[in-house]
Each structure stands twice: as C-alpha cells, then as structure tokens.
Amino acid sequence: MSTTADVIRSADAHSAHTYHPLPVVVASADGAWMTDVEGRRYLDMLAGYSALNFGHGNRRLIDAARAQLERVTLTSRAFHHDRFADFCTELAALCGKEMVLPMNTGAEAVETAVKTARKWGYEVKGVPDGHAKIVVAADNFHGRTTTVVSFSTDHDARDHFGPYTPGFEIVPYGDLTALSRAVTENTVAVLLEPIQGEAGVLVPPAGYLSGVRELTRERNVLFMADEIQSGLGRTGRTFACEHEGVVPDVYILGKALGGGVVPVSAVVADRDVLGVFRPGQHGSTFGGNPLACAVALEVIAMLRTGEFQQRATELGDHLHHELGLLVGGGAVTAVRGRGLWAGVDIAPGHGTGREVSEKLMERGVLVKDTHGSTIRLAPPLVISKEDLDWGLDQLRAVLA
Structure with a gap:
C-alpha cells in the first residue's frame, strides 16, 4: 500500500x-x-x-448513475437520447425558466453565459457588433479560462495569461452607485455571484441584489447570477438570490448539479435569451450526456423535497x-x-x-x-x- x-x-x-x-x-x-x-x-x-x-x-445519486451506466453514457449531441428532454424540462422548472443550455464545468457555463449575453445584446438589444460590455464585480471568481481571468482581480489567477479579452468593466462588489455608473447603452449584462465564495464567503449588503435586479430591468440589461457555489441548497434556499426575492434573467449552475459524481453545468434562462442560438453556434460533446442527465435529474428531485x-x-x-x-x-x-x-x-x-x-x-x-x-x-x-x-x-x- x-x-x-x-x-x-x-x-x-x-x-x-x-x-x-x-x-x-x-x-x-x-x-x-x-x-x-x-x-x-x-x-x-x-x-x-x-x-x-x-x-x-449518496445512495440515490450512486444508484441513478449505476443504472444509467448499464444503459448508455454518451451519444454526443449529434443524436437525441432519452434523458435529455426530462433533464432540460425539470431543471428549467426548478429555476422557473423556459430553456436550458447544458455544459460540463462551471467555467464552461460562465463562458457560455458570456457568449449568450453578447449574442443577445447584438441580436435583441441592438448593441453595435463588437461593442458589447459586461459589468462584473471586483474579487469575483467565475473560473480560470482565458476569458474569465481577463476580468479577475486575483493576481494569481490573472497575471501572465494575457493578452486579455476585452469587453468587461469591473466595479466594487456591493456598490450599487458604481454599478449604475458603469452601465451604458452598450452594456449587455451584469454578471455577479450572489455570495462571493472564493473571496471569503462575502455576503453583499442587504438590498444589493434587489437593487441590481431593478437597475438591470430599467436599463434593459441581463442580470446573470453565478450560482455555481451558492446555488442548489447551500445557503438554505434553492438559489442564494431567493434571500432577497430576486429572480435573475440567467442562472449559471454547476458543482452540486452533478452531485459530486460527474461534472454537470448549465445556463438556464427564458426563450427570449437562450433562443438566440442556432445549430452550430455553441455546443459540447459531453454537455447534456445521458449519465450527466441521469444524475442531475436525481439532484433536482432531491431539491424538490425541500429537505436539503x-x-x-x-x-x-x-x-x-x-x-x-x-x-x-x-x-x-x-x-x-x-x-x-x-x-x-x-x-x-x-x-x-x-x-x-x-x-x-x-x-x-x-x-x-x-x-x-x-x-x-x-x-x-x-x-x-x-x-x-x-x-x-x-x-x-x-x-x-
């Protein structure tokens, strides 16, 4: 040994x-x-x-995974499989939304949300092509891809990985005044963690999230909530945004969605947001695979009980x-x-x-x-x- x-x-x-x-x-x-x-x-x-x-x-999750392992684990998105529709339907219902775009890791989901917001900005809001801006918060942690570290303020995550992706503006977390000043006619989204985990489990001031929701609605900007760590029961609600009665335009989910068994992530929004995609414009070989869907469906069922x-x-x-x-x-x-x-x-x-x-x-x-x-x-x-x-x-x- x-x-x-x-x-x-x-x-x-x-x-x-x-x-x-x-x-x-x-x-x-x-x-x-x-x-x-x-x-x-x-x-x-x-x-x-x-x-x-x-x-x-967790026995329920292991049993769900084992049963699916005996049937089919991967088809790619070139074909339909018999767990996909149920997964999308149930996750959308859990979030109170209409559509789901499945990926694998949390960072992939954030990247997907960035692409979604930009495409929505150009095709729905009417922002000139190439001019979309997304406002983010200082001390954020949304992953470590090259795009995501471009708007990180963590030197370990960011330094010496440039050139950096443009199109982001950083404001202090919890500061509604700074956020309001940063939003312009070319802003397509505000991307925030309802509670900043990597930063030290920072809870924003009372009224901040509801203020962000009101501001983004008034300015025709998407509110994208990164609930990868804070969501799916961790804070005592299904989503941390619920503590202020807030429903964002876009949920970004991961981590617990795969139950610690397989990597599962997703972007969840209404049709007027995710409906901007057409075949070939985004995807993932493993995103929404049968094994992932089987485990995530059991996670959703467990959350529906309210027990956790x-x-x-x-x-x-x-x-x-x-x-x-x-x-x-x-x-x-x-x-x-x-x-x-x-x-x-x-x-x-x-x-x-x-x-x-x-x-x-x-x-x-x-x-x-x-x-x-x-x-x-x-x-x-x-x-x-x-x-x-x-x-x-x-x-x-x-x-x-």
Whole structure:
C-alpha cells in the first residue's frame, strides 16, 4: 500500500503544480467523512467547494448513475437520447425558466453565459457588433479560462495569461452607485455571484441584489447570477438570490448539479435569451450526456423535497451562532456567510488560514483557506448536528 508521503511525492513529480492541496490523500468517503490511504478518518467541512452538497457516495445519486451506466453514457449531441428532454424540462422548472443550455464545468457555463449575453445584446438589444460590455464585480471568481481571468482581480489567477479579452468593466462588489455608473447603452449584462465564495464567503449588503435586479430591468440589461457555489441548497434556499426575492434573467449552475459524481453545468434562462442560438453556434460533446442527465435529474428531485434547503437553514443557523461566539475572543475577527457556508477571518498572531487548516487536518477536520487569513467552511448538507459540533470543537481547540 502506498503511504501518504509516497503518493504526494509522485503527484508533485508528475502533475502540474496548479494547486497546493493539504497533505492528505483520500482513498474513500461516505457522507460527510473521508478516509485516507492509511486509514485515518476526516470530517469533510469543504464538500468539494459545494460540489458535494449531498455528501460522498449518496445512495440515490450512486444508484441513478449505476443504472444509467448499464444503459448508455454518451451519444454526443449529434443524436437525441432519452434523458435529455426530462433533464432540460425539470431543471428549467426548478429555476422557473423556459430553456436550458447544458455544459460540463462551471467555467464552461460562465463562458457560455458570456457568449449568450453578447449574442443577445447584438441580436435583441441592438448593441453595435463588437461593442458589447459586461459589468462584473471586483474579487469575483467565475473560473480560470482565458476569458474569465481577463476580468479577475486575483493576481494569481490573472497575471501572465494575457493578452486579455476585452469587453468587461469591473466595479466594487456591493456598490450599487458604481454599478449604475458603469452601465451604458452598450452594456449587455451584469454578471455577479450572489455570495462571493472564493473571496471569503462575502455576503453583499442587504438590498444589493434587489437593487441590481431593478437597475438591470430599467436599463434593459441581463442580470446573470453565478450560482455555481451558492446555488442548489447551500445557503438554505434553492438559489442564494431567493434571500432577497430576486429572480435573475440567467442562472449559471454547476458543482452540486452533478452531485459530486460527474461534472454537470448549465445556463438556464427564458426563450427570449437562450433562443438566440442556432445549430452550430455553441455546443459540447459531453454537455447534456445521458449519465450527466441521469444524475442531475436525481439532484433536482432531491431539491424538490425541500429537505436539503431546510437542513442548510437549521444547521446553518447553528453554525453561525457558534462561530459568532468566537468573534471578539481574540482569535477570530469576523464571520460571514449564509446557510451551511461560512468564511472565518483568523486574527493576526493566531496563524494564517493555511496554518489553521493544517492544524485542523491534524485533528481530523478538512477545510480550505483563501486570501491568506480566511478559512472556508462548507460541510455537506447531510452532515449531522453531532458531527458539525465535533468539527466546531476542533476549531475551538485549534484557536484556543
């Protein structure tokens, strides 16, 4: 059996160093728990950046995948298959929209949304060809493709990957006045995360999302909500936009849509938006494949029960209450988030976010740091209250 050190040494030698993972090597997982190659168990408090909202090895999702594996896994979009129409119909209904454009990864979905907005701008709004502008927020994280990093303010993601794609204007997150000033007659869309995950689980000021919705409606601009991390139950609602009663023009979905089993993403909007596409203008060999559709259909069915949204609300209230007690004690300067999702800012002198993450790993809890001094908590929505409390106990011990 390979040891943790053996596996990490081999990975470092033969894979590009695009990540700096914690020194743990997972061999199996179930629910909210993972086991490494040497038999040590860890409580997963990251859930694959919300891709594993329903836990590891969720029986409903594994059974759906297994049943589809025995039938057909890929046809390409050259042919119809018998799961595609149901997937599009059910996902559109979940979102309250009319049409779905399926892709695979979240970054692909964001790229697709950018293309959608530009085409809509030229063919529906009447923006002169080549002049479309999309307004985005500072500290955003929408992926790492060349187009997406063109409007990133994260130097690690952006530097030395130019020349950059034009057509984007960056404004401060949460600032409606700056957003209003940035929107011109050539603006086709505003692209935002309802809660900025990679930035440290930043929740915008109350009224911001509803203000964005009102502004974009008045100016004939698409409001595109990147709910790849925040959506599908994570915040206690199906979509984070619902906390302000907002329905965007375009939902961008991914991560949990594939249940942690297969990559599934989608752009969801009404016909007057997605109807601008014609055959050959966009596509994906694997987008909307039978296996992906089968798993995503089960995800949608699970969300329709409301069970997971309720768990995220109830356990999230408990999580934030307990984390809030840490603020002011010297080790934690701030806590943010919604539902089962939190960013915890570690005070100087108590270690960096990475150091705290490593100490938690040693105590059997897996989290991830971001932006130096922040750790993110996003456990699977299936976590028990007892396990959540145990994980919080380990955090208290590390910070004591």
